[in-house]
Amino acid sequence: MRYILRRLVESLITVVLILTVTFFLFRVIPGDPARILVRGPGITREVIEQYERLFGLDKPLVVQFALFVKETFRGNLGVSFAYKTPVLELLLERMGNTLVLLVPATVLSILLGLFLGVLAAWKRGRPLDFALQVISLGFWSIPTFWLGMILIMLFGRTFATGGMITAGAAHGSPWSYLADLGKHMFLPALTLVLIMHGQYFMIMRSQLAEELTEPYTRTAKAKGLSTSRILRAHVVPNAMLPVTTLIALNLATLVAGFITIETVFSWPGIGKLVYRAILMRDYPVLQGILIFLSLSIVSANFIADVLYTVLDPRIRYR
Amino acid sequence: MSRNGWLLLVLAVGALPLAAAEPLTFRVGWEAEIPSLNPATNWAEEGGFIIGVMFDGLYDLNEKSEPVPLLVVDEKISDDLLTWDLTIAEGVTWHDGEPLTADDVVYNLKALLKTMPPMLRGNLEFIESVEKTGEYSFRLHMKYAQPERLTKVLLADVPLVFLPPQICPPLDEITQEFILEYDPKIGNGPFKLVEWKKDQHVILEAYEGYWGKKPYIDRLIFKRYDSETATVEALLAGEVDLAFEITAMTLVPRIKRAKGFDVSATRSQWLHDVIFNLADWNENIRPALLQPEVRQALAHCIDVEKIIKLVWLGYAQATPTILPDAGPFPAFRNTEISYYEFDPEKAARILEEHGWVDRDGDGIREKTLTYVIKPLKLVDGKHVVAPDGHLERVPAEEWIVKTGTFKLDFEVWIETSYSVLLRVFEIIKEDAAVAGIRLRPTVMEGAKMYDQIWGEDGYRADFDILGWGWNIGPDPTFILEWLSAYQIGGWSDSNYHNPEFTGLYTLQKKTLDPEKRAEIIRRAQELVHRDLPYIILYWPDKLDGYSLAWTGHVKQELVGLCNRMTFLNVRPAE
Numbered sequence: 001m002r003y004i005l006r007r008l009v010e011s012l013i014t015v016v017l018i019l020t021v022t023f024f025l026f027r028v029i030p031g032d033p034a035r036i037l038v039r040g041p042g043i044t045r046e047v048i049e050q051y052e053r054l055f056g057l058d059k060p061l062v063v064q065f066a067l068f069v070k071e072t073f074r075g076n077l078g079v080s081f082a083y084k085t086p087v088l089e090l091l092l093e094r095m096g097n098t099l100v101l102l103v104p105a106t107v108l109s110i111l112l113g114l115f116l117g118v119l120a121a122w123k124r125g126r127p128l129d130f131a132l133q134v135i136s137l138g139f140w141s142i143p144t145f146w147l148g149m150i151l152i153m154l155f156g157r158t159f160a161t162g163g164m165i166t167a168g169a170a171h172g173s174p175w176s177y178l179a180d181l182g183k184h185m186f187l188p189a190l191t192l193v194l195i196m197h198g199q200y201f202m203i204m205r206s207q208l209a210e211e212l213t214e215p216y217t218r219t220a221k222a223k224g225l226s227t228s229r230i231l232r233a234h235v236v237p238n239a240m241l242p243v244t245t246l247i248a249l250n251l252a253t254l255v256a257g258f259i260t261i262e263t264v265f266s267w268p269g270i271g272k273l274v275y276r277a278i279l280m281r282d283y284p285v286l287q288g289i290l291i292f293l294s295l296s297i298v299s300a301n302f303i304a305d306v307l308y309t310v311l312d313p314r315i316r317y318r
Numbered sequence: 319m320s321r322n323g324w325l326l327l328v329l330a331v332g333a334l335p336l337a338a339a340e341p342l343t344f345r346v347g348w349e350a351e352i353p354s355l356n357p358a359t360n361w362a363e364e365g366g367f368i369i370g371v372m373f374d375g376l377y378d379l380n381e382k383s384e385p386v387p388l389l390v391v392d393e394k395i396s397d398d399l400l401t402w403d404l405t406i407a408e409g410v411t412w413h414d415g416e417p418l419t420a421d422d423v424v425y426n427l428k429a430l431l432k433t434m435p436p437m438l439r440g441n442l443e444f445i446e447s448v449e450k451t452g453e454y455s456f457r458l459h460m461k462y463a464q465p466e467r468l469t470k471v472l473l474a475d476v477p478l479v480f481l482p483p484q485i486c487p488p489l490d491e492i493t494q495e496f497i498l499e500y501d502p503k504i505g506n507g508p509f510k511l512v513e514w515k516k517d518q519h520v521i522l523e524a525y526e527g528y529w530g531k532k533p534y535i536d537r538l539i540f541k542r543y544d545s546e547t548a549t550v551e552a553l554l555a556g557e558v559d560l561a562f563e564i565t566a567m568t569l570v571p572r573i574k575r576a577k578g579f580d581v582s583a584t585r586s587q588w589l590h591d592v593i594f595n596l597a598d599w600n601e602n603i604r605p606a607l608l609q610p611e612v613r614q615a616l617a618h619c620i621d622v623e624k625i626i627k628l629v630w631l632g633y634a635q636a637t638p639t640i641l642p643d644a645g646p647f648p649a650f651r652n653t654e655i656s657y658y659e660f661d662p663e664k665a666a667r668i669l670e671e672h673g674w675v676d677r678d679g680d681g682i683r684e685k686t687l688t689y690v691i692k693p694l695k696l697v698d699g700k701h702v703v704a705p706d707g708h709l710e711r712v713p714a715e716e717w718i719v720k721t722g723t724f725k726l727d728f729e730v731w732i733e734t735s736y737s738v739l740l741r742v743f744e745i746i747k748e749d750a751a752v753a754g755i756r757l758r759p760t761v762m763e764g765a766k767m768y769d770q771i772w773g774e775d776g777y778r779a780d781f782d783i784l785g786w787g788w789n790i791g792p793d794p795t796f797i798l799e800w801l802s803a804y805q806i807g808g809w810s811d812s813n814y815h816n817p818e819f820t821g822l823y824t825l826q827k828k829t830l831d832p833e834k835r836a837e838i839i840r841r842a843q844e845l846v847h848r849d850l851p852y853i854i855l856y857w858p859d860k861l862d863g864y865s866l867a868w869t870g871h872v873k874q875e876l877v878g879l880c881n882r883m884t885f886l887n888v889r890p891a892e
Contacts, residue, residue: 029765048776048808050436054498082353083516084499149547156551162543166557167519168343168512263544268518272544276351276517281765 007305011298018294019072019287023065026283055081055283068287077291078284082276087288091270095292097164098269101185102258105192110247112193113200118231120201121208132201140198148191148264160184162266188265192258203246207239248304341523341536344868344888346880347549347558348542355514357476358435358497363789364562366476368520368540370882372505373477374530376404376423377470381883383587383645383792383876385470389423389479392455399466399830402458403451409529412482413510420456424448425483427458433494441472464827465835467646471793479506508886509538518542534870534889553863554579560871561863562880565738567631573863583633585644586860587876590739590787592616592730592746592853597779597813598692599711604782605689606724611672612755613850617658618665619749626856629741634856639843640797641790642857645876649832650794652840655847665753674726676754683754684725691718699775703803707820728782730759731770737761739785742855759785776807784811792876794839798823801851814851867891 034051052058056067071078077087113136120132139147152161160166160183171177211217212235220230259271266272270289277285350364357369370378378388387393392405410418427448430438446459460469482504487496503511508530509522520540524533541558543549550569553561554576564570564581573579594607606612626634638657641647674683694701695710702710711717730747732739743759750757770780790797799805802823803815822842829835846852860878864871869891872883 054495084354084501085516149545152548152551157555161552161555161557162548163518163541167345167515167539167541168521168537170340264548266518266542266544266548268515272517279763279765 004306007302011302014298015291015294019291020065022290023068023287024061026281026286027061027064029281072287072291077288080277080282080285082280082282082285087284090273090285091288091292094268094270094273097267098262098271100164100181101188101261101267101269102192104185105189106196106250108189109193109196110200113197114204114243116197117201117204118208118236120205121212122227122231124205124209124212129205133205136198136201139194140202142195144191144195144258144260145264147195148188148261151187151191152264155187159186161187164268184265188261188267191264192261199246199250200243203243204239207242208235211235211238244307245304248300248307342534342890343537343539344535344560344885345539345541345558346560346562347552348540348562348880349544349546349549350540350542350562351517352514352520352540352542355502355511355520356498356500357478357480357502358430358438358500361437364540364880367880367882368522369477369480371507371509371522371538371885372502372511373480373507374410375474375477376406376479377474378882379471379474379792379874379877381872381874383874385467385474385792388474395466399463399469400460402460402469403455404458405452405455407529408454410506411527411529412484412506413504413525413527414482414484415527416482416484418479418506420450420452420454422483423479424450424456425486425489426479426481427456428489429481429486429492429497430478432489433492433497435494435497438476438478441476441478444469444472462828463830465830465832467832468793468795468827471791475792477507482506508533508882512537531886533886535885538885550863553865556865559865559868560879560884563878564861564863565858567629567633569863570631570633570861578866580864580866582862582864582871582873582879583859584862584873584878585635585642585875586857586878587642587645587647587790587792588787588860589640589642589790589857590736590742590785590855592620592855593784593786593812594851595779595781595783595813596815596851597777598690599694599777600691600779602778602780603689603691605687605722606685606726607728607782608689609672609687610850611668612674612726613853614658615665615668615753616750616755617850617853618660618668619662619753619755620658620746620853620855621660621749622657622856623660625742625745628745629738630856630858633859633861635859637857638847638854640801640846640852640854641794641839641843642876644857645792647794650836650839652843652847654840655843658853660749662749662752665750665755669726669754674754681751681754682725682727682756684723686721686723688719688721691720693717694777701777701803701806703820704817707803707817707824709803709806709815726755728755728757730757730783730785731762731767731781732759732785733764733767734761735764736785736787739787743785757783771811772807779813786811795823795827798826798839798842801846812851814846814849816845816849819845819849 034048034055034057056064079085080087080090083090116132116136120129123129164181164184166180169180171180217230217235220234259275261267262269262272263275273285274289277289348364350362352365352368353362354360354365355369355372357373360366360369374389376388376390377385380386389406389410390404391407394403406420406423412418427445430442431445431448434442444460444462444464446461449457451457480502481497481500485504486492505511508525508528510525512521512523514520519542522538524536543552546564546566546569549561550564550573552558553573570581573581594613595604596608597603598608622636626632626636635643636657637643639651639655641651643651669683674685676683692711693716695712704710730743732743740759740761743757747757747759770778772778788797788800800809801814801819803820806813806815819842822838826835826838826842829838862879864879867890868888870887870889871879872881872887873879874881874883
């Protein structure tokens with residue numbers, strides 16, 4: 001319990017430090033949001049200064065920071081310069097869109113990767129193992145945007161080429177909506193599964209291969225246990241520890257969205273929002289996303305630490 | 319069942335397909351970001367297309383991009399151009415059904431004149447006042463006379479009647495902040511807004527109460543894709559009917575090869591150019607680039623025909639002036655101007671004659687120069703342009719004289735949205751190397767580039783050469799303004815400051831006779847060609863991919879197929 005509380009306090013301190021550093025970091029990056037957001041002929045220096053006042057960028061940095069801290073603790077993440085929408089509302093909408101795509105794709109990647117990893121380890125040294133390694137590593141190495149573009153070109157006429165839903169479609173029923181969503185999700189999800197499963201495959205395969213050489217597996221076999229029983233009851237649970245760490249760490253970064261996937265498939269998620277916010281120097285959105293990301297990553301690490309104590313009874317924290 | 323009952327049943331069954339019929343929808347795919355649907359805050363061309371069908375302007379641009387009346391049905395303009403008596407059409411309504419009369423026009427213009435939203439300044443600053451003269455008529459009093467065409471273009475550029483008085487504050491309470499924050503839902507044009515999901519799509523439907531020519535289609539959808547490949551694939555898959563502005567040339571043959579699709583090429587008002595840093599007021603001065611022979615030499619190293627053929631597959635116009643050979647511009651274009659002859663050897667000779675030699679054998683010429691930094695006189699942080707067009711400087715005693723040796727070795731920054739220019743400069747740099755000039759092109763993020771060019775105070779000017787472009791708008795006055803001394807610290811990228819040029823810019827704005835005005839503008843082009851703040855590369859064509867399942871597209875000069883006329887006219891091909 002003491003350990004958990006200590007980890008909790010450490011996590012909070014980490015989040016606060018990250019927020020402070022990045023607040024000032026964004027403002028050090030070259031680029032004036034007012035000049036980026038206000039373009040066109042006839043725009044003079046006065047106009048740009050007017051917008052800087054509107055965005056509150058004319059105030060001293062320390063004052064801006066104080067306002068930012070105060071409003072953040074009140075749950076107000078500000079209003080996006082570019083979208084003129086409350087940041088929290090924007091984040092929640094985009095986060096929802098990202099999770100709709102990433103959760104099923106990630107779950108499938110994990111399951112596929114783990115399954116193929118077990119299969120490859122079981123048949124290690126044989127042609128199947130070799131083929132699975134080549135395919136998985138091959139997909140893992142392919143640039144995501146390239147694979148996405150190829151899938152669009154090959155299957156774009158069957159599935160959708162971009163977006164989340166057919167704009168303006170009158171969905172008569174929830175099933176119709178889900179079918180439309182599924183049609184739009186298929187290609188980006190397929191891209192993600194093909195790319196992502198490789199890392200889970202490799203780590204599972206290598207962990208299992210190592211466990212299968214341990215003396216206890218030979219003992220279990222000598223005692224007459226079947227290979228599938230040995231894998232299921234003994235080897236796979238032992239191999240899961242590093243896999244769990246990887247899954248936890250990946251899940252944390254997943255919430256950042258896959259910028260590349262979301263851009264290639266025009267998926268209106270948080271990854272794309274990050275990319276555009278950086279280009280537009282949309283400070284409120286960037287800060288809001290960072291708060292969210294920091295909380296996610298720190299939480300995921302914390303959960304992973306706690307999970308370890310559950311998975312491995314040898315580990316006891318003082 | 320009785321006979322009537324059967325008849326009713328048959329009719330009902332027959333009517334079912336009609337009841338369930340999908341609305342006739344035309345879909346446009348593009349990569350555009352729409353910053354706003356508020357005419358007072360939108361800066362994107364694509365946002366302008368949507369605003370242009372949501373709202374009717376007093377004037378509009380026809381297929382030749384010439385201003386023509388829209389809401390205005392009758393005009394009486396005084397000989398001195400200072401008084402405009404205008405009458406709008408009867409029967410115009412807002413999308414909530416409320417009538418739009420002269421009261422609404424006067425309300426809007428007064429509100430805008432009172433608050434002067436920054437991005438509408440150019441469209442309003444010449445209007446002194448407005449008054450209602452009848453139920454559908456009003457009078458504009460102008461502050462000064464300017465060419466009639468220019469006034470109409472500025473009135474057509476943005477719809478100025480977009481604030482419904484029935485939902486907006488009274489005139490004495492309206493503020494600029496209200497107008498800038500205003501989120502338009504009620505328009506008065508042929509289409510009304512149904513849904514706008516930012517970064518995703520805009521859905522509009524035909525307004526049944528529209529006073530003018532109604533569109534054939536029921537709905538108009540603009541869908542955003544994050545890449546041109548996705549947009550083109552969406553076109554070929556039938557997800558969209560028009561793919562707006564294709565700039566990746568490799569996609570053009572893909573569309574042309576596909577059955578049932580084609581590409582429309584329209585001469586545009588977009589130019590691509592080489593921009594030199596001509597600022598001389600701070601430590602970021604680039605003395606080598608201030609030497610005319612250096613800029614001329616580089617101009618001799620550009621093979622425009624080759625660039626258009628290799629990079630643009632022929633889809634660009636080789637027009638060496640700051641005005642294109644399209645739309646209304648031929649009347650103003652200086653046709654005597656031609657490209658500097660492509661001859662890198664000649665470039666080398668010019669540099670040699672001016673003392674630029676390669677002393678250390680690295681292939682790059684250098685020279686020792688004495689130069690002067692002349693800080694700008696700033697008043698409240700702003701530079702001052704004298705009546706004769708000169709930039710005012712601090713007293714000469716405060717000028718800084720320096721000497722240094724400078725190599726013809728330049729970084730060329732290309733803004734990310736113009737990344738095609740990287741290929742262009744890869745071609746140019748090979749020829750420039752023959753002349754002893756080294757170019758190092760690199761793509762740079764827009765925000766960082768702006769910071770280097772303008773910085774906090776607008777006068778930073780810390781760069782060598784830019785590869786960039788302009789959408790020059792439908793009148794020559796805009797590009798002339800950006801090259802004038804007035805826009806230094808604002809939108810001047812080159813920091814060009816020729817008093818004669820600045821004077822010509824001011825003069826043409828006041829010259830009412832079209833031919834005299836054209837003469838002044840031609841002389842201004844001559845100065846730009848001589849002084850070379852810009853080397854004009856070419857004018858890329860506007861390429862739009864479209865489905866042949868539709869007909870009625872209207873090709874608007876300078877704009878392409880994506881325009882209000884197309885949206886009103888397009889219908890399924892038989």
